Amino acid sequence: MADTIPSSGDEQRERKRKLETPSCSASSASPKSLPFPADDGDDLLSEEDELASDEEEEYQRQVDDSDGFDVDYLPHPLGGLVPNEMKDDYSPFYTFLYSKLGIHCYNLQKETNFKLIRIHKYNTNKGGYPFAFYITLDAADTRNNTPCTFQTCVVEYPTPEWGYFSVWTELSRLKVPNGPRATSDVCNERRWRDEAVxxxxxxxxxxxxxxxxxxxxxxxxxxxxxxxxxxxxxxxxxxxxxxxxxxxxxxxxxxxxxxxxxxxxxxxxxxxxxxxxxxxxxxxxxxxxxxxxxxxxxxxxxxxxxxxxxxxxxxxxxxxxxxxxxxxxxxxxxxx
Incomplete structure (x- = not known):
């Protein structure tokens, strides 16, 4: 049987998927089995508008090596992670709350007492669904004043049909050095165990x-x-x-x-x-x-x-x- 040759549209959809988030983010597999909106393909780029493959490869390397936390801006209409900075300590307010939620989760599990000091930056998945926030911040354990750099990835999902709002952390951790790592380990770390609840x-x-x-x-x-x-x-x-x-x-x-x-x-x-x-x-x-x-x-x-x-x-x-x-x-x- 002859091999199936993917269409240009299929290739661009795959490139769009890779650009949106790290390969196994909860943005593509939520803990509550959330539905994805249909992709109608209207935002697909023509060949002449595509970025050079080496730029995309460098971007993807940054995403994979940092789990989405340290990524340079890539002006690409297909989507991808976009770096942002806080306007002040509280703005945007949701980023402030999401930062504290990641720290709270870590404190509950590790029996520490870290407090938020300052939010360095946050990356968002432009065009992605659900909406993910990759936040890098400074924190300190108030029991011994030990400072640290902290990372949390928080995903939000409004549920208008049920009238409430859901948010969850898929990563809450002290900063991990950038570099190659086993994809299967990162995927397992992010994946929610719904059967455990x-x-x-x-x-x-x-x-x-x-x-x-x-x-x-x-x-x-x-x-x-x-x-x-x-x-x-x-x-x-x-x-x-x-x-x-x-x-x-x-x-x-x-x-x-x-x-x-x-x-x-x-x-x-x-x-x-x-x-x-x-x-x-x-x-x-x-x-x-x-x-x-x-x-x-x-x-x-x-x-x-x-x-x-x-x-x-x-x-x-x-x-x-x-x-x-x-x-x-x-x-x-x-x-x-």
Whole structure:
């Protein structure tokens, strides 16, 4: 049988795929088995517009050797990773949040206490889907003031049909030196183990708790209402609330001016019950958080508002992996 000769369109689609992301990024295989939009081929380049192959090879070498974190700008309409710099410490706000999420994941798994110092740069996958952010930042462990350069790759995926927003880390690590490495190892490091997460934490988000439901479930030990000491001892809860605030006001340019958020009530739910003491639920790899909070310095609406948020946290047991699914809505303060 004669060999099949790929068409020009097939070749260009393959070149576009290679340019978009590292070969095994979660952007092409998400932990929630997310669908890809159809490629209609409208953005394919003509032969005379293609970049020289040596430029593409150098770009691909940089992507492969750095896992997407250290890449020069390649002006190519087919897509690819595009370097960006922060406008200030908080802008874009989502990059600030994604940086802190990567550090939070690392701290949970390594029992460290790294804090964000400064974001160096971030690369985004132009034209890619889902949207990936390769962030390089400075951090320091507050217990011994040890500085480090940190890398995290965060992927976001809005789910308008279900009314909430998903974000997950596929890499959260101290900076790895650039250079050739085994592709299979990197792919395995990125790949999400969906089978490791109980079905209780999958599918649509649960409904907001009624008082009767909370009372009944609390008796079974699945819920725990956090105390003031819990909030003070777990600063990452503020990060989860900031994610919810960001999701509610996505696209608003001035959200940092309304921080810090003021927590009113936080309830955590786990499949397991009977932890002793119950605040150990905060250390669970998988949990659902029900939060009520206010903006700390006015509000984007100009009115007194209380926000309700549900945040589902899941981890698959692999280093550098955490998923947050976030839903948030606003209520007039008098309605509580």
């Amino acid at each position: 109980d079905d209780f934490y999958k599918g649509k988000m649960p409904n907001w708790l009624t008082k009767d439901e909370l009372a009944a479930a609390t008796d079974k030990g699945q819920y725990y209402e956090l105390q003031e000491s819990d909030l003070l001892g777990n600063e990452w809860l503020q990060l989860y609330a900031e994610f919810a605030f960001h999701v509610r006001w996505r696209g608003h340019g001035g959200l940092p001016s309304f921080l810090p958020l003021k927590m009113k009530k936080v309830i955590v739910q786990t499949l397991e019950s009977g932890e002793d003491p119950p605040h150990l639920k905060l250390k669970s790899n998988n949990a659902i958080f029900y939060m009520s909070f206010r903006a700390g310095n006015g509000d984007p609406t100009g009115m007194p508002v209380v926000y309700h948020a549900m945040i589902r946290e899941t981890m698959d047991g692999k280093p550098g992996h955490i998923v947050l699914e976030v839903q948030c809505w606003a209520c007039k303060a008098s309605s509580e």
